Amino acid sequence: MVPGRVMITALVVSMAVVVGCGSADDAPTPTPAPTTVQLPPNQVAGVPLPDDAVDRAVAKLDELAAALMESSRIPGMAVAVVHGGETVYAKGFGVRAAGTQEAVDADTVFQLASVSKSLAATVVAHQVGTGAIEWTTPMVSLLPSFALADPATTAELTVGDLFAHRSGLPDHAGDRLEDIGFDRAAILDKLRLEPLDPFRISYHYTNFGLTAAAEAVATAAGTSWEQLSDDVLYGPLDMSSTSSRFDDFQARPNRAVGHMRVDGAWVAEAVRDPDAQSPAGGASSSVNDMARWLAALLGTGTADGTTIAPAQALLPAITPQVISAPARAPQARAGYYGFGFNASTTPAGRTDYSHSGAFALGAATNFVVIPSADVAIVALTNAAPIGIPETLTAEFADLVQFGEIREDWRALYEQVIAPLNDPVGDLAGKPAPTNPAPAQPxxxxxxxxxxxxxxxxxxxxxxxxxxxxxxxxxxxxxxxxxxxxxxxxxxxxxxxxxxxxxxxxxxxxxxxxxxxxxxxxxxxxx
Missing domain, CATH: 2.40.128.600 (Lipocalin)
Known part of the structure; x- marks a missing residue:
């Protein structure tokens, strides 16, 4: 796709004016008729919202969440809904750590995993709004040391290219470097050794590509990424339990411990320190805090009188910039990615934007925003990904848009997400040779x-x-x-x-x- 800021389409407004008829002498003073505002065709949804759509959907959440907790046996989950600029639902389910009585509540802090990307995009949108950078700013102008394998790509690469995962870097480039102990600076430097696919027409999801762009934005601001996030997003929205530092998460007394499923049981077996990829996966938050951020998204960058980013700076992030999932049939909808957000169209013909996050070591998160319904939902869990937060938010979205749950979302998401938990390596699942050739001494x-x-x-x-x-x-x-x-x-x-x-x-x-x-x-x- 051609880079550049998305232009805002002006609303089409039609005015119906009723004018009285009569002679010039006795003509009454015309009375203007009420103004009728019509949405442009590309903003009209295919299906109208049911009556009291959001209230009815919210009323079902306790039941939906309890059923998912029961069927999956995950330790804990927290859920919040924002509507009309207010948090209309915020609740915890289960426990912070398996085998304890420490209940999850709306202030329990969870690791967000890749939902961090959407928070990061909001921080960058703030910087765009101040004029400090643009989504189209070349990386070399902000972080001259950063390079990819192709000099021509390096010269053209923008902040937005990396936030849209269209740099040509391979899928999840650099992630295994993190696993063996390399820090952020070393991993970003080594990305220049990665092979590249075609620039701007390839979509490959990369934690460290996005991290490089965020690092460049913070460097241009003269501070660290973690501090910039505090200064322009978490602080202004009073997200006091939110941080992009792992040490802050570890220090929270009310935090959810990550769990993996081992032999059918959820166990807290490992600790995930994502500081190296903090902008892409290292944030932590509660649903009460996330609700404040969602209110700002629904307010197109503003909540409770506080503007995080002007609408024109945020809009490119939450609208399509690259095809992330090509349609596989003529009747299928394609998937799109903005800058740090999934940006798609629902079965009801409504735009939405969203993101999921997952740590194999024990986190699964998701949020969905439906701007035409003025509603957003977030679900955070402390268990490895099996589709639970996505199922809950999809069921809620169905209830909002149709008044009923239309799909077996649990089965669909289990099928899609199951490969994330599959063993890797060329010998995984293979029996050892029965008559192997001997090794050398x-x-x-x-x-x-x-x-x-x-x-x-x-x-x-x-x-x-x-x-x-x-x-x-x-x-x-x-x-x-x-x-x-x-x-x-x-x-x-x-x-x-x-x-x-x-x-x-x-x-x-x-x-x-x-x-x-x-x-x-x-x-x-x-």
Whole structure:
């Protein structure tokens, strides 16, 4: 798509004026008729809202949330709805940590995961509104050190390109660098080594691409991203429980602990520190705080007299900038992405904007805004993604627009989201060879294997087995023999769900690690 700020279409207003008839001598003074405001055709929904649509939908939320909690057994969830500029529903369900009696309420703080992107876009919209930057500002003018593999792309790349995931970077580029301990600066620098797809016509969701753009905006403002978010969004909207710092989340006494599903039970097994990708996934908040932000979105940048971003600066973020999900049939609707927001059309012919967030280590979140109904809903959970917040917000949206739930959203979202929890690696789910070729003597393999992207992979021998050590965190993976010069290891972290198994294949002059070879960058030279 061609970059640039989306132009605001003026409202079409038709005036019906009734004029009296008579002679010039006795003509009465004309009385203007009431003004009739007509929406432009592209703002007219296909289906009118049912009577008392929002109130009736809100009245069903207790029942819907309780049913989802019961069927999924997730530990906790919080939900809020905004309508008419007010929070009309805010409630917690379940517990903050499994096995405790610490109840979730509307002030319980959850990790937002990728819902952070929409908050980040709002911060950038503020900066656009002040004239500090534009969505079309080139990255090189804000962060000269940032580069991608293609110099021409680097020269043209804008803040908006990265917030729309249309830079050409591969899907989730840089995420596995974070898992092995690289910090934000190192990961952003290494993005220049990633292969690129065509610029501005490829959509690939990238946490660190968006993070780079946010970092550039903060650098231009002379502060950190975390502080900029406090100064222009969280502080002005009195979002006192919201932060883009992991330490702040950890310090909240009323916070939800992340849970993974292990052997059918929800357990708090790991802690997700997303500081490296804070703009894309590192924010935390309560539904009471999120409701204040949603009110500002429904107010096109303004809530309770406080303007976070003028409408013309926010509009590009919440309207389509790139096709994110091409239609697969002539009768199907395509999906679109704005700048940090999904921007689509509902089955009722109404525009909406939304975002989901997910940590495999224990968070699933979602919000949906339907501006023509003046309503928004947010649902936050402390469990790995299985579609629960999306199901609740979709059911609510159906009730608002149709007065009934029209789809089996739970089954649909389970199907769509299930792959997020699938094990990864070329050996996942495969039985070990029954008659493997023998390995060479273990003393053959130890050494340091170089790789510009991942850094050195060190192979050592420990207690009669090989161990792979990689990354600044010195992540250790025991290797077990598989077949010949191929060994197996079990990657771990946010991007390796339980059951993941990868090969480590030794060659004459190096080592290929399948888990780290997703974009052809997994060859290490001895």
């Amino acid at each position: 273990l003393s053959t393999y130890p050494g340091s294997y170089a790789n510009e992207y991942w850094g050195p992979a060190v192979i050592s021998e420990d207690g009669g087995e090989l161990v792979l050590t990689i990354g600044p965190a010195q992540q250790r993976y025991p290797l077990r023999h598989w077949d010949g010069d191929t060994f197996a290891f079990e990657p771990s972290g946010e991007n390796a769900p339980p059951g993941s198994v990868s090969s480590a294949r030794f060659t004459d002059d190096g080592l290929v690690l399948d888990y780290f070879d997703e974009n052809g960058l997994g060859t290490f030279t001895r």
